[in-house]
Amino acid sequence: MIRVEHLTKDYPMAGGTVRALHEVSFEIPTGSLAAIMGQSGSGKTTLLNLLGGLDGPTAGRYWLNGRDVSDFGVVEWSRERNRTIGFVFQAFNLLPSMSALGNVELPLVYRRVAPRQRRQRAQAVLETMGLANRSHHRPTELSGGQQQRVAIARALVGDPPLLLADEPTGNLDAETGQEILDLLAALHRQGRTIVIVTHSAEVAARCEVVLQMRDGRMLPATAGADGGVAHDLG
Amino acid sequence: MTWADSLRTAWAGMWSSKLRALLTMLGVIIGVAAVITLVAIGNGASQAVASRIETLGTNVLFVTPGPGTPFTTRQVAYIRDNTPVARVVVPLLNSGGQLSVGTSTLPAPVVGTTPGYQALGAIHLAAGRFLAPADITFNRDAVVLGANVSQALFGAGNPVGAHVSLLGQRFTVVGVLQPVGQGPGVSQDNSVFIPLPVAQFLLSTQNLSAVLVGASSPTAASQAQDLLTNLYTNRFGSASSVTVASEDQVLATLSATRATFTNLLAGTALISLVVGGIGIMNIMLVSVTERTREIGVRRAVGAVPEDVVLQFLLEAMVMSLTGGALGVGVGLVLVHLAPLILKTPAVFTPSAVVLAFVFSTLVGLVFGMYPAVKASHLHPIDALRHSG
Ligand SMILES: Nc1ncnc2c1ncn2[C@@H]1O[C@H](COP(=O)(O)OP(=O)(O)OP(=O)(O)O)[C@@H](O)[C@H]1O
């Protein structure tokens, strides 16, 4: 699913450049659950943004689904995100002026799905998230856990094979966080490739691929608790 | 994203801050309403000019002194002696005065002239008579009222024989004119006519404002014009010290002035539209900043830069076009109110609506483009990281 080689990312700063990623290479097979771990500032978010094409690398190559996407332009990446990638952010990033339904519909709007169909589809996904009776609420009228489930519904509505989640439980209490992780694990069992940035060793232990980062470098690869067999989180 | 979706998003964006959108649109509303109203007033004036060309007859020349040129009653005899083709030569002294009857007063243009004025063919009496030779000879305080003046001071009644006070003197009304309709500048309906010597005495002047020369045919009028032009150019050594022009020419000049005036007004109105556009641009820039994060989210779920351009450009267009439509409404109301409030004719022209719409579309496009393009150039990561 994902293969990167010598991926490097420099941020130009006033007093020189900051090297956030240093020749990172790894592979995440299709259908696996992967964790990216590391201290704060080690480059996890930077890496995830590169994987989702929200930012471009300074150097290195990237294959997504067997295709070399290293030289993708802005428009190609927009299409790619729309079709094959779902994002879940730590800060939820829902649009406050829209209902839960409107937020979930958004990827389908840019896929030019007709209004009636995308409403049905969004409603169906919200139902699977247990939010059937919240679809007309604004994000501010929802709890943190509910907001994150709306965000996951938005990531899933276009049925992308890859889900990228940057500390999806970072803004939630332990119990709600567990619920969200269970949800991601269930999605993984349905065959999706899921990459989670997490600080939790417990979560990482259940992942088939664990990428350890330190100061922008990738530490030697370690396998999950039982050598790559899919497990439920928690 | 489809056009319908972009439009819906744009409309929702505007609707979510109605007051702000309305205030932003105000510039365009005022601009469009101003274009429509001012063009209508300008057109009204021009049409009135056209309809007035017939009132004094086309065979009348205006002999008007330039500033500082001595031009006394003697010019009447001078012109009559040197212009055999002239049928009638009439002196004019224009002024303004306050008419009062009892407690009601009215400001009105005052024309000092002689009975010959009637021979020019523009005077049609509703009651009484026009100024008579005896009024001149004996310096009688006689006055002939224009239709509107009579209406304003005496209502529907017949004022002949009544007294009005004017320029500190008590005048006797000897006649009332029939209405001729709204005209440019000074209308005969709003004027009053008094004997020239009385006017000169009350205003303590020997000078005239103009001498009217009536000829019996257009050919005779143009002969008289050439003759008088030469005469005065030779006499004063400058072509501009005394102007000799037919009424058509005077009115054409007036008409041209009006047209220039209308264009100026329309130009001013268009400038206010541009100012409205700057208001839209300002608010759109604020909106882009406020919604930076939204832009990031949209980009993250698959919006291409063109989608972002379209969203914000359409929002600017929706504002300018809604403003334009409201402005047309306000303009139409003003066009109907203008004759009542400003006492000036206003003629509505559909082309003004087209002009206003084209302009407000342009304003939306031109001033919406920069904020929209700016929004689309935002880097998705920077946009998502934006706080607030
Ligand atoms: N836009 C930027 N400009 C300059 N430097 C940046 C930028 N974004 C990240 N960095 C730097 O890159 C390094 C990695 O940042 P990153 O956000 O990827 O860390 P992280 O592993 O996600 O940390 P955390 O766990 O706190 O979220 C940091 O040193 C950070 O200062």
Ligand SMILES: [Mg+2]
């Ligand atoms: Mg991070």
